[in-house]
Amino acid sequence: MLAEIDVAIIGAGVIGLATAREISQGKKEVFVFEKNRTFGLETSSRNSEVIHAGIYYPEDSFKAKLCVEGKNLLYKLCDKYNIAYKKSGKIIVAADENEINWLKELYEQGKKNGVKDLTLLSRTELKKLEPNIEARAGLLSPSSGIFDSHSLLKFLYSQAREKGAEFVFNTEVIGVGKAGTKYEIQIKDRDGISAFVAHVVVNCAGLKSDQIAQLTGIDIVKSGYKLHYCKGEYFSLDSKYKNLISRLIYPAPEQAGHGIHWRQALDGRVLLGPSARYVEEIDYTVDKTHKQAFYDSVKKFLPLVELEDLEPESAGIRPKLQGPGENFRDFVITHEEEAGFPGLINLIGIESPGLTASLAIAKYVSGIMS
Ligand SMILES: Cc1cc2nc3c(=O)[nH]c(=O)nc-3n(C[C@H](O)[C@H](O)[C@H](O)COP(=O)(O)OP(=O)(O)OC[C@H]3O[C@@H](n4cnc5c(N)ncnc54)[C@H](O)[C@@H]3O)c2cc1C
Secondary structure (H helix, E strand, O other), X not given: OOOEEXXXXXXXXXXXXXXXXXXXXXOOOEXXXXXXXXXXXXXXXXXXXXXXXXXXXXOOXXXXXXXXXXXXXXXXXHHHHOOOEEOOOEEEEEOOHHHHHHHHHHHHHHHHOOOOOOEEEEHHHHHHHOOOOOOOEEEEEOOOEEEOHHHHHHHHHHHHHHOOOEEEOOOEEEEEEEEOOEEEEEEEEOOEEEEEEEEEEEEOOHXXXXXXXXXXXXXXXXXXXXXEEEXXXXXXXOHHHOOOOOOEEEOOOOOOOOOOXXXXXXXOOEEEEOOOEEEOOOOOOOOHHHHHHHHHHHHOOOOOOOHHHEEEEEEEEEEEOOOOOOOOOOOEEEEOOOOOOOOEEEEEOOOOXXXXXXXXXXXXXXXXXX
């Protein structure tokens, strides 16, 4: 007879960690399986660490609702547990008439999503706030900010453990088969392959979450669960640019991302990015030849930037449900009961604003689990 546990969470990124913390109450036996040597080594530590306000997404989408709720939960948690953050605010800038119209649409969209503190800025108002920025107009979002996401990951991990969750690192889930109303999970670790039974499976496998869904027998193409990888690179700027700009500065978004933005991290580093380019492989190297494209993009709103001051920094990969040229896709967060898989919860396509929304996502998962 195989050993049985209550809940198996696959993946110890921010979503798996937040979920483990939320559902571990002593009554349930919760195990988190992670193929890496520790938590948070993939997308959860390769992002902009921006607390998003919740402006861009269609109202009533998970992305809008869970971002707004998650933002409030995250600021409260950072206050309560001394996790460093800066509510710096953010300005989205418009370079021409088309982009000004688009800013107005964003303003309305943000209001519909419950982001009530947005202000449209004229060029003069923008210049007063950020004299070094050049743009025709702006949209100010005071509730956007940056935070120390690594401390959040550590905090979620230690709280989940305190509440009784068990973490199993260096262990890859390679099979999830339905066994009556339960699931037989196959794992691979240093000692080889073994199996156990779980009553509930929560798929938080990030870039591999579509593959985990496929292992269960779900047709990921028919269900629209197939992921596309979209790489985002960052370049850093010389330290002479430090404190030149006080807020996050975002241009008009690209088709697949929010556009190459300006950010001063909490440690003072000035960072540009992420770009957005669909790729086939998971490869985190930064292509130096993209420097010119970064420069051209940033020069539009920061005329004093110099090409030689940019250096390749890091990269992350978005797990996107939306393929190249396709329309908006929301997060998939679903209990697959209706598809014939009671007890299986899939989280697929948790790209931005997944970090901001993580605490709200965990609450939602806890709600649909019972
Ligand atoms: C470039 C970029 C910038 C971003 N910027 C922001 C931002 O500023 N603000 C924001 O809110 N969001 C941002 N995001 C989004 C945010 O980072 C993600 O939504 C979030 O980190 C997703 O967390 P996760 O736990 O789902 O995934 P991950 O962190 O990738 O965790 C998934 C885990 O599952 C594990 N795993 C996978 N397969 C298996 C298996 N078979 N067995 C065991 N373990 C497995 C992996 O090893 C990994 O540790 C950004 C994303 C990118 C790529």
